Amino acid sequence: MTTLESPAERLMLVDGNDVEALDGNRFSRTSPAHDVVVASYPQARAADVDRAVGAARRAFDEGPWPRMSGVERARVLLRVAELVRRDAEELARIETLESGKPITQAHGEVEATAELWEYAATLARHAYGDAHSALGADVLGLVLHEPVGVVAMITPWNFPLLIVSQKLPFALAVGCTAAIKPSELTSGTTVHLGGLLREAGLPPGAANVVTGAGEAGAALVSHPGVDMVSFTGSTAVGRRIAAVAGEQLKRTELELGGKNPQIICADADLDAAIDGAVYGALFNQGECCNAGSRLLVEATVAGEVAAQITERAARIRVGDPLDPATRVGAIASDEQLRTIETLVASGTSDGARLLAGGERLPMPAGRFYAPTVFTEVAPQMAIAQQEIFGPVVSVLTFDDLDEAVALANGTPFGLSAGIWTRDVDKALRASRAIRAGTIWVNSWLEGYPELPFGGVGASGVGRELGRQAIPAFTETKTVQIHSGWRAPWTGAEVAS
Ligand code: NAD
Numbered sequence: 001m002t003t004l005e006s007p008a009e010r011l012m013l014v015d016g017n018d019v020e021a022l023d024g025n026r027f028s029r030t031s032p033a034h035d036v037v038v039a040s041y042p043q044a045r046a047a048d049v050d051r052a053v054g055a056a057r058r059a060f061d062e063g064p065w066p067r068m069s070g071v072e073r074a075r076v077l078l079r080v081a082e083l084v085r086r087d088a089e090e091l092a093r094i095e096t097l098e099s100g101k102p103i104t105q106a107h108g109e110v111e112a113t114a115e116l117w118e119y120a121a122t123l124a125r126h127a128y129g130d131a132h133s134a135l136g137a138d139v140l141g142l143v144l145h146e147p148v149g150v151v152a153m154i155t156p157w158n159f160p161l162l163i164v165s166q167k168l169p170f171a172l173a174v175g176c177t178a179a180i181k182p183s184e185l186t187s188g189t190t191v192h193l194g195g196l197l198r199e200a201g202l203p204p205g206a207a208n209v210v211t212g213a214g215e216a217g218a219a220l221v222s223h224p225g226v227d228m229v230s231f232t233g234s235t236a237v238g239r240r241i242a243a244v245a246g247e248q249l250k251r252t253e254l255e256l257g258g259k260n261p262q263i264i265c266a267d268a269d270l271d272a273a274i275d276g277a278v279y280g281a282l283f284n285q286g287e288c289c290n291a292g293s294r295l296l297v298e299a300t301v302a303g304e305v306a307a308q309i310t311e312r313a314a315r316i317r318v319g320d321p322l323d324p325a326t327r328v329g330a331i332a333s334d335e336q337l338r339t340i341e342t343l344v345a346s347g348t349s350d351g352a353r354l355l356a357g358g359e360r361l362p363m364p365a366g367r368f369y370a371p372t373v374f375t376e377v378a379p380q381m382a383i384a385q386q387e388i389f390g391p392v393v394s395v396l397t398f399d400d401l402d403e404a405v406a407l408a409n410g411t412p413f414g415l416s417a418g419i420w421t422r423d424v425d426k427a428l429r430a431s432r433a434i435r436a437g438t439i440w441v442n443s444w445l446e447g448y449p450e451l452p453f454g455g456v457g458a459s460g461v462g463r464e465l466g467r468q469a470i471p472a473f474t475e476t477k478t479v480q481i482h483s484g485w486r487a488p489w490t491g492a493e494v495a496s
Contacts, residue, residue, distance in 0.1 A: 004031065004097070008039045010187070012048070012211050013194035015055035016204025021212075022047050029185060032100040033321050033330035033366040039098065041187050044212035049179070049219040052208035056150045056177040057225040059205030066147050066175035074124040077169050079200035080193075081117035084110060087196065093322075094188035095161060100330030100366070101284055102321045112447070113165040119449035120169030120469070127174045127470050140481040145474035147175035148251060149227030152220040154241070155190070156233040157183035157332055158287045158389075163255075164190050166453070167230045168207060170469035176228075177206045181220055183233075185332055187211045221245060228473070231255070232289075235387075235413075235458045242461070253462035253472060255289070255454060257387040258415030261408040262292040262444060263430060265401070265421040266301045272442065273420035274308045280418070280444040281309075281393035282316060282328050282371055287336065289459075290416045292393070292444055294384060296404050299397040306375045306395050310356045313371035318361055328391055331367040340369055340390035347374050347383035352394070379410050387413070401426055405433045414456035418444050437463070 007028065011018035020026075021042035028040040042048070060066055065073070084091065091113075092106035099106075132141030151171045155163045160182055171178055182190035187209075194209040210216055214237070221229050221244050229245050231238055232255040245252045262280055264273045280292025297305045321329030331337045337360070344358050357372030369390055377384050377394040384394050398404040408417050408430070418440035419430040431439045437455045440446065447453065452466035462472060 004034055004036050004038065007037045008094075008188070010039055010041050010191045010211070012042050012044060012052070013191065013198070013207070013209040014048075014052045015208065016198060021045065022051070027184065027212075029098050029187070031097045031366070032332050034097075035365040039094075039188050041184075041191070041211035044181070044210040044216040046215075046219040048210055048212070049216055049223060052179040052210045053150060053152075053220070053223045053225040055205035055208050056179045059203060060147070060150050060177040063177070063203050063205060065172070065177060065203050065206040068175075070125040070127060073173060073175065074121040076201050077117050077121035077124060077173060080169070080196055080202075081114040081121070083196040083200055084114045084117065084193070087192065091161060091189050091192060094192060095186070096321045096329070098186040098188050099157060099160070100321055100332050102326045102329045104324055104326075105284060109159055109162045113161050116162070116165040116449050116465075117169045120173045123170065123467070123470060124173035126467075127474065129476075138482055138484045138486070140483070142479040142481065144477040144479060145174070145470060146477055148473055148475050149176060150225055151176050151178045151228045151230055151473065152223070152226045153178055153180040154217045154220065154229070154231045154233065155180070155182050157185040158284060158289070160186040161189035161193065163232050164193065166232075166464045170464070171230070171473045172202070172206065174470055174473050176473050179208045179210065179220060179226070181210050181212065181217050184211070184213045218244070222248065224248075226250065228252070238460065253464070254460040255462075255464065256415075256458060256460040257413060258289045258291070258455065258459050259294055259385065259387055259411045259413045260290060260292050260416045260418075260436070261294040261296050261434075262417070263398075263404045263408060263419040263421075264295065264297045264301070264305055265419065265423065265426060266298040267422045268420035269422065269442070270301065270305065274305060274312065276418070276420065276444040277305070277309055277393065278312045278316070282313065282391045283445060285328050285331055285369070286391040287332060287389050288445075290438075290445055291389070292418060293388060295393055295395045296398055296407050297395055298404075299399055302375075302395065302397045306355060306373065309393065309395075310373045313356055313373060316371055318368055318370070319363065328371065331369050331390065334367065336389060337367045337369065340388055340392065343383055343386060343388045343390075344372060344392060347377070347381065347394070350378070350381045350383070352377045352381060352383060357391070379407055385411050401429060405430055408434045412458040415459035416440065416455075
């Protein structure tokens with residue numbers, strides 16, 4: 001069991017083996033809540049990435065995994081789900097110690113992960129194409145969906161186990177193989193998952209894990225043995241990856257940042273909406289691509305809503321993420337803390353009104369930030385436009401639904417959005433008019449493996465989850481079969 005007392009020395013997974021980096025270098029991770037080193041990892045460089053991609057390539061080109069039946073692949077994926085549940089305590093603890101998130105939320109992430117592997121197992125048996133029988137008596141057209149090949153997966157630090165599990169089981173389900181690089185801040189659960197894949201019977205090389213910094217991610221993206229890049233992370237890095245992959249004509253799937261609006265109408269169940277607003281802003285310390293960081297409140301109730309949010313946020317327990325009573329844990333890194341501080345300072349200097357928070361919380365160790373509420377926020381202020389990735393919510397007001405929709409659409413992002421109202425017409429109008437990959441009505445942050453997830457604009461390209469995961473990780477092939485007599489092309493002039 002991972003503890004604060006003894007850091008775990010973890011290895012990478014390449015071709016079914018636990019390996020060090022070729023040059024033997026390692027890096028360590030310090031718990032952002034406790035200031036104690038909790039793990040160390042091999043520092044992968046281009047040569048290590050080459051080894052991992054080579055293993056994935058061989059596993060795809062020659063290995064059993066892409067050639068196995070759907071039911072055989074499904075069995076392995078279901079076994080992984082079982083093992084994730086078996087190791088739930090350990091996985092949740094690693095996640096909390098490396099990311100700073102509350103242990104209860106880490107447990108929720110582990111359970112959601114098991115459900116993703118279970119759902120992907122059902123898709124493994126449903127990856128079928130079409131047969132065209134109306135092309136003529138002598139012709140049969142087949143449309144096949146074949147695995148795209150070797151997929152490079154690069155993931156961020158905020159939901160490491162969940163996010164790799166939004167990609168890997170789906171790619172494996174259809175017969176792809178993978179080389180994965182988790183964030184250097186939170187590699188532990190992905191490495192542990194690698195061990196579970198081996199235990200579940202995944203053939204060597206079908207999934208490989210390299211640990212390291214952005215340099216290793218960049219080497220993965222540009223590696224000629226990679227057919228597709230599936231990336232979740234910041235918009236800035238996503239743009240760089242898209243440029244490199246575009247040059248090489250590699251398929252990309254990008255899940256990027258968000259500045260997600262929650263609209264609260266005066267006719268809503270305000271008690272539920274306020275709870276949803278606090279949850280949306282503070283869950284995972286606000287370090288959430290889906291954070292509801294822009295609150296658009298109908299002007300007639302804005303004062304009351306802001307006051308109640310401030311009052312409830314003040315009661316939220318911030319502190320040691322290992323304590324089951326904690327609701328808001330530590331900020332993941334010094335860099336992230338500085339980003340939060342810089343943007344909060346810009347809010348004050350731009351003229352927004354700070355109702356709560358706006359400062360670090362003094363604790364014996366670690367990085368903690370007070371839940372922060374801004375009102376009198378203008379749409380063009382940085383705190384209304386940029387992803388803060390911290391426990392900070394900006395309250396803007398509107399007078400009618402058209403204005404709310406215009407505000408909602410008023411950033412480059414389009415990941416998720418929500419509306420709280422009892423009026424079904426308003427809910428439907430907003431749902432259709434807002435440009436975003438997900439819309440929540442009278443809810444926030446619910447998610448199901450069956451429902452596609454992704455963004456538009458600066459929030460990304462492509463979708464994960466749902467049945468769409470099959471086309472996401474497959475190439476379409478057309479097979480045209482001619483049976484019986486075929487009109488000849490040569491010799492026809494001799495015959496006539
Ligand atoms: P990041 O972009 O800094 O890093 C993400 C991953 O990319 C890490 O593994 C990192 O090592 C790697 N990387 C860095 N530079 C690279 C390069 N040049 N080439 C290839 N890989 C490189 O993001 P982060 O700080 O880890 O995560 C926070 C961001 O992720 C936020 O913007 C958040 O909105 C976004 N995110 C999006 C979703 C979504 O589903 N849309 C989910 C979670 C997080």
